[in-house]
Amino acid sequence: MAFKGEVIEKIAALLTVAFGLVAALAWNGAIQAIFKSIFGEAENIPAMLSYAVIVTIIAVIVTIWIARLADKAKDEK
Numbered sequence: 261m262a263f264k265g266e267v268i269e270k271i272a273a274l275l276t277v278a279f280g281l282v283a284a285l286a287w288n289g290a291i292q293a294i295f296k297s298i299f300g301e302a303e304n305i306p307a308m309l310s311y312a313v314i315v316t317i318i319a320v321i322v323t324i325w326i327a328r329l330a331d332k333a334k335d336e337k
Contacts, residue, residue, distance in 0.1 A: 291315060 295311050 288315075 292311070295314075299307060299310075301307075
């Protein structure tokens with residue numbers, strides 16, 4: 261029984277990661293489209309680096325924000 265529960269837990273974790281990857285790819289496409297509409301084609305290295313830096317900064321800020329919300333929700337329980 262413990263093995264079955266562990267397998268289900270791992271499958272659930274893998275499915276969660278898979279859906280997260282799909283969502284990340286969707287957001288990547290949307291952000292690239294916005295970036296291109298604002299800055300033009302991002303075919304050159306400086307534009308690609310700018311895109312990567314901007315997305316990384318946004319990802320770090322959002323990750324910190326989500327972690328704080330999760331901590332706050334955990335503390336309220």
